Amino acid sequence: MxxxxxxxxVIGIGLVGASVAIAAKHKKLAGHVASYDINAxxxxxARSLSIGDEICDEIESCVEEADLVILSVPVGAMADVMIKIAGSLKQGxxxxxxxxxxxxxxxxVKPHVPAGVHFIPSHxxxxxxxxxxxxxxxxxxxxRFWLIIPDGAAPxxxxxxxxxxxxLGATTEEMDAKYHDRVVAITSHxxxxxxxxxxxxxxxxESDLKNDVIRFSASGFRDFTRIAASDPVMWRDVFMNNDEAVLEMLQRFNEDLSYLQRAIRWKEADKLFDLFTRTRDIRKSIIEAGQD
Amino acid sequence: MxxxxxxxxVIGIGLVGASVAIAAKHKKLAGHVASYDINAxxxxxARSLSIGDEICDEIESCVEEADLVILSVPVGAMADVMIKIAGSLKQGxxxxxxxxxxxxxxxxVKPHVPAGVHFIPSHxxxxxxxxxxxxxxxxxxxxRFWLIIPDGAAPxxxxxxxxxxxxLGATTEEMDAKYHDRVVAITSHxxxxxxxxxxxxxxxxESDLKNDVIRFSASGFRDFTRIAASDPVMWRDVFMNNDEAVLEMLQRFNEDLSYLQRAIRWKEADKLFDLFTRTRDIRKSIIEAGQD
Structure with a gap:
C-alpha cells in the first residue's frame, strides 16, 4: 500500500475509530496517526494498547496539520466536535x-466547516x-462496504x-444521503x-420466567441479545437522527406484523407458509451477494 | 457411553432427526438405529449419507421392535404419524x-398412544x-438444553x-408443558x-431499494435473514400450534415497540437510552449462563 x-x-476512539487508527498504521496509509477521545x-x-502513533490530550492539537480528519463519535456529538476543531484545521x-x-x-456539520476544508460524509x-x-x-x-456521500466533492x-x-480493506460505493438513510433504516436501524x-x-x-428465558435462550433470542448489547449512546443518537426513515420503515413493519398476528389468530396457515417461503429467497440472494 | x-x-430425517441418528450411532447409545422419512x-x-444403520421405506417396519421412537416431524404432522405407527409399536x-x-x-398425540406404550414429550x-x-x-x-415434559412418566x-x-451431549431439564410453551414463545417463536x-x-x-438492502445488508438484518431462512413447514406449524403463548408475547412486544416508536417521534432520547442500557445486562446474564 x-x-x-x-x-x-481520528476523533473518537471507539470500535470504529480505534479500528481505523490500527488499520491505517498497519497498512502504512498515513505517515502519522493521531487520535483523541473526550474520555480520559x-x-x-488507547495508549496502553499502542493504537496509532499518538494519543492526544487536546482535540485541537490532534487535528493540527492533519490531511484527513475522521469523526467517529456518536452522531449526536458531530456538530459540537466540528465547532471545536474548526479553528485548528489545515487548509485543504x-x-x-x-x-x-x-x-x-x-x-x-456542514454549516461549521471552514472555507478551504472539504467535508466528505461517509459510513x-x-x-x-x-x-x-x-x-x-x-x-x-x-x-465490508464503506458508503461515501460525495456531496459535490472534487476528484x-x-x-x-x-x-x-x-x-483499509473496504469496498467503497457512492450514494445520496437521503437514499442512504432509507437503506440503513431497514438493514440496520x-x-x-x-x-x-x-x-x-x-x-x-415475571421473575421466574425471565430467569428461564435467560437460561434457555435459544437461537433467535440469543442473536437478538447480541444486537441489543450494542453501544446505547450511539444507538440513541441514531434513532434521534434518522427518525424520519426509521418511522417510515417501522410503519411498514407494523402493518406486516399485524397481518401475521391476524393469520396466527385465525389459523390461516397458508399466509404464514407463503411468507416463510419468500423470505428464504432473500437469504439466498444475500449469500450470493457475498455479504455473509 | x-x-x-x-x-x-427416528421418524422424520430432518436436521434434528438426522442429528439424533448420527449421534446415537456414533456414541453407541443404541444397538440399531433405524430411520424413516415420508419423503423418498x-x-x-439419508442412505447416501449413511445415516444410522438402516433407512426404512415403511414407517411400520421402522418402529417395529424399537425401544425408543423419536418423532422429529413438524408439530402439525405428529397426530397422523402416531396413528400410523400405533399398531406396530413394541409393548413397553x-x-x-x-x-x-x-x-x-x-x-x-396422547389420545393415540396404545396401552403399554410410554409417551414422554421433549424438546x-x-x-x-x-x-x-x-x-x-x-x-x-x-x-444445549433438551427439555423433558415428564407428564407422569415412571422412573x-x-x-x-x-x-x-x-x-447425545444435551443437558436435560424437566418442565411443565404450558410453562415450556411460554418460555419458547419469547426465546424462540x-x-x-x-x-x-x-x-x-x-x-x-420498491425494487431499487430492495436490491440495495440485499447488497448492503448490515449486521442486524443479516442475522434476521439467517433466522428467516428456517424451514417454512416447521415454523408454520409452530405458530399454528403455540398460538396462545405467541399471541400473548406478541401483545407485550407490540406495546413495548409502540412505546419506543412514540419516543422516537417525540425525540425522547432518555427513554431510548434507559432501555438500551437495561438490555445490555441481559446479554451479560446469558454469557454468564454459558448459553453463548
Whole structure:
C-alpha cells in the first residue's frame, strides 16, 4: 500500500475509530496517526494498547496539520466536535465522519466547516456488538462496504479519500444521503430497534420466567441479545437522527406484523407458509451477494 | 457411553432427526438405529449419507421392535404419524417427540398412544437455519438444553430416556408443558416471527431499494435473514400450534415497540437510552449462563 496522507487524525476512539487508527498504521496509509477521545479513560486505554502513533490530550492539537480528519463519535456529538476543531484545521484538509445517519450529520456539520476544508460524509457498514478502544481491530473493514456521500466533492479530494478507505480493506460505493438513510433504516436501524424491544420485553417478564428465558435462550433470542448489547449512546443518537426513515420503515413493519398476528389468530396457515417461503429467497440472494 | 436401547427408530430425517441418528450411532447409545422419512428423496439422501444403520421405506417396519421412537416431524404432522405407527409399536417402548410446542403435541398425540406404550414429550433447544438430512451432524446437541415434559412418566422409562439424551451431549431439564410453551414463545417463536416479518417487509420494498438492502445488508438484518431462512413447514406449524403463548408475547412486544416508536417521534432520547442500557445486562446474564 502506498502512503496516502502524511497525517490523519481520528476523533473518537471507539470500535470504529480505534479500528481505523490500527488499520491505517498497519497498512502504512498515513505517515502519522493521531487520535483523541473526550474520555480520559478511553485515551489511557488507547495508549496502553499502542493504537496509532499518538494519543492526544487536546482535540485541537490532534487535528493540527492533519490531511484527513475522521469523526467517529456518536452522531449526536458531530456538530459540537466540528465547532471545536474548526479553528485548528489545515487548509485543504478532508473531514469525514463515520456516522450511521447521513442527512442529519450533513445538516449538523456542514454549516461549521471552514472555507478551504472539504467535508466528505461517509459510513462504514461494519461493526460488532463490542465498543471502546479495546474492541478495535485491523480487519474490521475487510470486505465490508464503506458508503461515501460525495456531496459535490472534487476528484482531488475524493480520489485519495476513496483509496484510503479501500486501503483499509473496504469496498467503497457512492450514494445520496437521503437514499442512504432509507437503506440503513431497514438493514440496520429497524433490526436494532426490534432487538432492543424484544430483549426489553423479556426483561419485564415475571421473575421466574425471565430467569428461564435467560437460561434457555435459544437461537433467535440469543442473536437478538447480541444486537441489543450494542453501544446505547450511539444507538440513541441514531434513532434521534434518522427518525424520519426509521418511522417510515417501522410503519411498514407494523402493518406486516399485524397481518401475521391476524393469520396466527385465525389459523390461516397458508399466509404464514407463503411468507416463510419468500423470505428464504432473500437469504439466498444475500449469500450470493457475498455479504455473509 | 453404555448402550441404552437395543433399537431406536427416528421418524422424520430432518436436521434434528438426522442429528439424533448420527449421534446415537456414533456414541453407541443404541444397538440399531433405524430411520424413516415420508419423503423418498430424503430417504435416498439419508442412505447416501449413511445415516444410522438402516433407512426404512415403511414407517411400520421402522418402529417395529424399537425401544425408543423419536418423532422429529413438524408439530402439525405428529397426530397422523402416531396413528400410523400405533399398531406396530413394541409393548413397553418409549415414544418421544422433538416438537417446539408441547401442549399441542400432547393434545394431538396422547389420545393415540396404545396401552403399554410410554409417551414422554421433549424438546431439544438446538438448531441451525439449515434443514434436511444433510444438515444433520453429531454435535448438534452438545451443551444445549433438551427439555423433558415428564407428564407422569415412571422412573423405569424416564431414567434411561434421560441418560440417552445426555448421551447425545444435551443437558436435560424437566418442565411443565404450558410453562415450556411460554418460555419458547419469547426465546424462540417470537424472534422467528419478527425476523420473518422484517425480511418480508424488505422483500416488499420498491425494487431499487430492495436490491440495495440485499447488497448492503448490515449486521442486524443479516442475522434476521439467517433466522428467516428456517424451514417454512416447521415454523408454520409452530405458530399454528403455540398460538396462545405467541399471541400473548406478541401483545407485550407490540406495546413495548409502540412505546419506543412514540419516543422516537417525540425525540425522547432518555427513554431510548434507559432501555438500551437495561438490555445490555441481559446479554451479560446469558454469557454468564454459558448459553453463548
Amino acid at each position: 502506498a502512503l496516502i496522507y502524511d497525517k490523519i487524525a 479513560d478511553a485515551r489511557d486505554e 484538509c478532508v473531514i469525514t465522519d463515520t456516522g450511521s445517519t447521513k442527512s442529519s450529520v450533513i445538516k449538523d 462504514p457498514m461494519a461493526g460488532t456488538e463490542f465498543s471502546g478502544p479495546s474492541a478495535g481491530f485491523a480487519r474490521l473493514f475487510e470486505g 482531488e479530494q475524493l480520489v485519495p479519500f476513496t483509496q484510503f478507505l479501500q486501503g 429497524l433490526p436494532h430497534l426490534i432487538a432492543y424491544t424484544i430483549v426489553g420485553t423479556a426483561v419485564d417478564l | 453404555a448402550l441404552i436401547y437395543d433399537k431406536i427408530a 428423496d430424503a430417504r435416498d439422501e 417402548c418409549v415414544i418421544t417427540d422433538t416438537g417446539s410446542t408441547k401442549s399441542s403435541v400432547i393434545k394431538d 431439544p433447544m438446538a438448531g441451525t437455519e439449515f434443514s434436511g438430512p444433510s444438515a444433520g451432524f453429531a454435535r448438534l446437541f452438545e451443551g 423405569e422409562q424416564l431414567v434411561p430416556f434421560t441418560q440417552f439424551l445426555q448421551g 417470537l424472534p422467528h416471527l419478527i425476523a420473518y416479518t422484517i425480511v418480508g417487509t424488505a422483500v416488499d420494498l
